[in-house]
Amino acid sequence: MSIQQFIKKMCLKLGTNNKAIYPVIAIAAANGICRPTITMLKKGEDPQSKKYAALREGITEFIAIPTYWACGELAGKLGKYITSKAMDKKIAELEKNGSKITADTKKIMKESMVKKGQAGLMLIGVCFAAGVVIPALCSVAVKPIMKKTAPQKETPAINPIQKYSYLDNRQVFRNISYSGMKVGGV
Amino acid sequence: MIKAISNIITNPALVNIAQSTNGTVISKTTVNAIGRPGFILIDNNISEDTKKFAAMKEFLYQACCLAVYMAIIVPIFKKGGFKLAKEKIFKNTEGFQHFNSFKEYIYYRKLADNPSKQNRLVSLEKNIVHHNCKVKDMYNEHLLKELCKDKPDKFNTVKGAVELSNIIGSIIGLAVIAPQVSQKLTHPILRVLGLEKKEKVQPSNTETK
Numbered sequence: 001m002s003i004q005q006f007i008k009k010m011c012l013k014l015g016t017n018n019k020a021i022y023p024v025i026a027i028a029a030a031n032g033i034c035r036p037t038i039t040m041l042k043k044g045e046d047p048q049s050k051k052y053a054a055l056r057e058g059i060t061e062f063i064a065i066p067t068y069w070a071c072g073e074l075a076g077k078l079g080k081y082i083t084s085k086a087m088d089k090k091i092a093e094l095e096k097n098g099s100k101i102t103a104d105t106k107k108i109m110k111e112s113m114v115k116k117g118q119a120g121l122m123l124i125g126v127c128f129a130a131g132v133v134i135p136a137l138c139s140v141a142v143k144p145i146m147k148k149t150a151p152q153k154e155t156p157a158i159n160p161i162q163k164y165s166y167l168d169n170r171q172v173f174r175n176i177s178y179s180g181m182k183v184g185g186v
Numbered sequence: 187m188i189k190a191i192s193n194i195i196t197n198p199a200l201v202n203i204a205q206s207t208n209g210t211v212i213s214k215t216t217v218n219a220i221g222r223p224g225f226i227l228i229d230n231n232i233s234e235d236t237k238k239f240a241a242m243k244e245f246l247y248q249a250c251c252l253a254v255y256m257a258i259i260v261p262i263f264k265k266g267g268f269k270l271a272k273e274k275i276f277k278n279t280e281g282f283q284h285f286n287s288f289k290e291y292i293y294y295r296k297l298a299d300n301p302s303k304q305n306r307l308v309s310l311e312k313n314i315v316h317h318n319c320k321v322k323d324m325y326n327e328h329l330l331k332e333l334c335k336d337k338p339d340k341f342n343t344v345k346g347a348v349e350l351s352n353i354i355g356s357i358i359g360l361a362v363i364a365p366q367v368s369q370k371l372t373h374p375i376l377r378v379l380g381l382e383k384k385e386k387v388q389p390s391n392t393e394t395k
Binding site: 010027079135 | 188189191192193194195196197198200201203204205206207209210211213214217218220221222224225229271275276280301340341342343344345346347349350352353356357360361362365366369
């Protein structure tokens with residue numbers, strides 16, 4: 001399949017049924033690659049801090065991808081269930097009032113409502129994932145993962161002369177006088 | 187209860203947002219801008235100052251994402267995507283030949299989505315105030331014939347092409363441009379708000395004389 005054919009197929013799929021989870025998953029995947037890369041490319045920062053920040057960003061996006069998918073799909077299924085039940089009730093009420101609805105019309109009415117319900121609740125599911133589930137999961141899961149995987153910050157051995165920089169400039173006490181005339185020495 | 191929930195989730199405005207990439211990305215980023223700083227603020231393991239700083243930084247990042255997306259990505263990729271698909275990929279076939287812009291297509295799609303043929307025909311006879319013509323004057327014969335059918339062709343490929351372009355735009359905007367822009371804007375704003383202090387220039391080796 002050529003690239004053009006692939007693009008045409010994708011366009012048809014997106015035009016027929018564009019789910020709310022597609023763009024958010026695509027963004028999370030791209031963020032998972034780009035944000036850590038951009039962080040690592042920053043100049044003038046401590047390499048250990050950069051590694052830590054990049055790993056943290058990567059883990060956050062790695063958690064986000066399956067969460068968006070799960071929350072969106074679950075919400076979509078719930079939306080399908082709710083709207084089909086509501087439509088059954090509505091059709092029963094209409095029939096009770098004397099309206100005659102053919103089987104085909106019933107099917108069309110139900111399908112149209114179910115599609116709308118699925119889409120609407122999927123968006124709510126995605127927003128719920130973005131605003132509540134992912135931050136909550138991250139605040140619980142990121143710290144333990146970071147402890148296991150993050151590069152441990154090594155405390156550099158301090159050179160006593162660096163620590164006490166004034167030692168550089170101080171006259172060091174010597175017990176032998178190097179000035180003046182030597183007496184009885186070699 | 188089920189009926190009320192069903193009415194909310196099948197609300198046409200909500201469904202329109204859910205089925206468009208732009209609507210989804212804008213709502214998700216807005217929720218992120220509220221939710222993420224909120225979760226930082228309720229974390230009890232960090233000090234008050236750190237909480238304020240981190241929450242504000244996250245809020246500014248998300249606000250920056252939203253601004254970049256709405257200002258640059260939405261207008262460029264919506265128009266550009268339609269033009270590119272019409273001229274280069276589909277070469278004026280598969281429905282693209284009937285429309286000159288995405289706006290024209292969206293008007294047609296709204297009519298085609300209406301399940302009642304009667305309502306569609308009534309809508310075609312309505313006047314468009316700002317164009318000083320009737321709705322039916324906007325479409326060619328082929329499209330008018332389609333709208334008179336029980337199940338009109340919705341030319342899904344046209345919508346799909348623009349959605350694909352919007353997805354690519356959101357990836358570029360939110361994953362590449364927004365982090366760079368926010369990096370340049372966040373720290374000066376935090377300094378203005380008094381949440382970040384200017385780094386003090388450390389005196390070079392103290393000279394002892």
